[in-house]
Amino acid sequence: MKKWKSLQKSEQIRFIIITSIILLLILMGSLAPIIFPGTLFANIIANSIGKFFNIVDFFSNNYVVVLESVTVVVFVWILNKILLLLVHVLTKKGSRSETIGNLLKSVLKYLSVLIAVFLILFAWGVQTPTLLAGAGILGLAVSFGAQSLIEDVISGLFIIFEKQFSIGDIIQIDNFRGIVREIGIRATKFEDLNGDIKIINNSDIRGAINTSSQLSLAICHISIGYGEDILKVEDIILKNLENIKNAIPDIVEGPVYKGVDSLGDSSVVIRVQARTHELKKYQVARDLNKEMKLLFDKYHIQIPFPQLVIHQEKNSSE
Helix, strand or coil: CHHHHHCCHHHHHHHHHHHHHHHHHHHHHHHHHHHCCCCHHHHHHHHCCHHHHCHHHHHHHHHHHHHHHHHHHHHHHHHHHHHHHHHHHHCCCCHHHHHHHHHHHHHHHHHHHHHHHHHHHHHCCCCHHHHHHHHHHHHHHHHHHCHHHHHHHHHHHHHHHCCCCCCCCEEEECCEEEEEEEECCCEEEEECCCCCEEEEEHHHCCCCEECCCCCEEEEEEEEECCCCCHHHHHHHHHHHHHHHHHHCCCCCEEEEEEEEEEECCCCEEEEEEEEECHHHHHHHHHHHHHHHHHHHHHCCCCCCCCCCCCCCCCCCCC
16 A cells, blocks of 8 residues: 555556556456357457456366365465464574574565475476476576576575574674674675665675674763872772772673873873673763763862963064
8 A cells, every 4th residue: 555655646547548448358258258149240350359368268167286286385374473483382492593593484474485385386287297397407507597586595504513603693794884684595684874785795794793792882982180189089089980980880790990091281091991782882981081070079079171371572672
């Protein structure tokens, strides 16, 4: 319904016209000999359109095979649903199990369609040697014409069984960073920080960095003036680390005072860091900045800011 509303009015009219013409041809080919028996019009329709759209004769001559084909489709569909449910139950715990489950679901989906096609063709009289020969030719054509597809499938299997990453992990690929949402047999879906979904072929995933395999660092660099007593500042920070941790519940390990990071032009830069989950490291870094600013304000520790000093020369007459 949404797709229909998204179409333009001209496209909707074109679709209605084409559908009406097809339905009219089917009705004429099927019902003309019944509605106009023995007439010239019925003979013309039977010898032209009726050869392709005579649904009545088609079902009357092949109803057994049609019923068998429908039975095959229903049976394979039910079997596929049962197997998918079984896979879901067995692989619902843990990100790795969920990843393997999604892969098995993809394999079952394609395998079910393939089995249904083979059974239906066999029901219509196509012999098994012919089917196997056709499958061999198709496989040969796929091997030459779809090498990238085969490469994607093999790469996907290596990603899963080598435990490179799982669903829910945060991956860095070149300049892209996102959460793994789905690992398919051909492609993997990632969600970036904006909520956009990026689909990458498995064979194109190279040099991926799994940033969520361990806890991530949240770093706070804060400056103090050269006139401050560095030993006094360090003592204040060390005594208040526990309070900072209590103020930031997302911190898993730390915070830890790491000492003087650098000596700037007009300030001494010190470093405080903590470990947290990858998704929360940027927010924890912001919270550390805030808590350190509040701490320095409380103990009147100066945080330098850029200043411009202008010297004006006096004239000789003055």
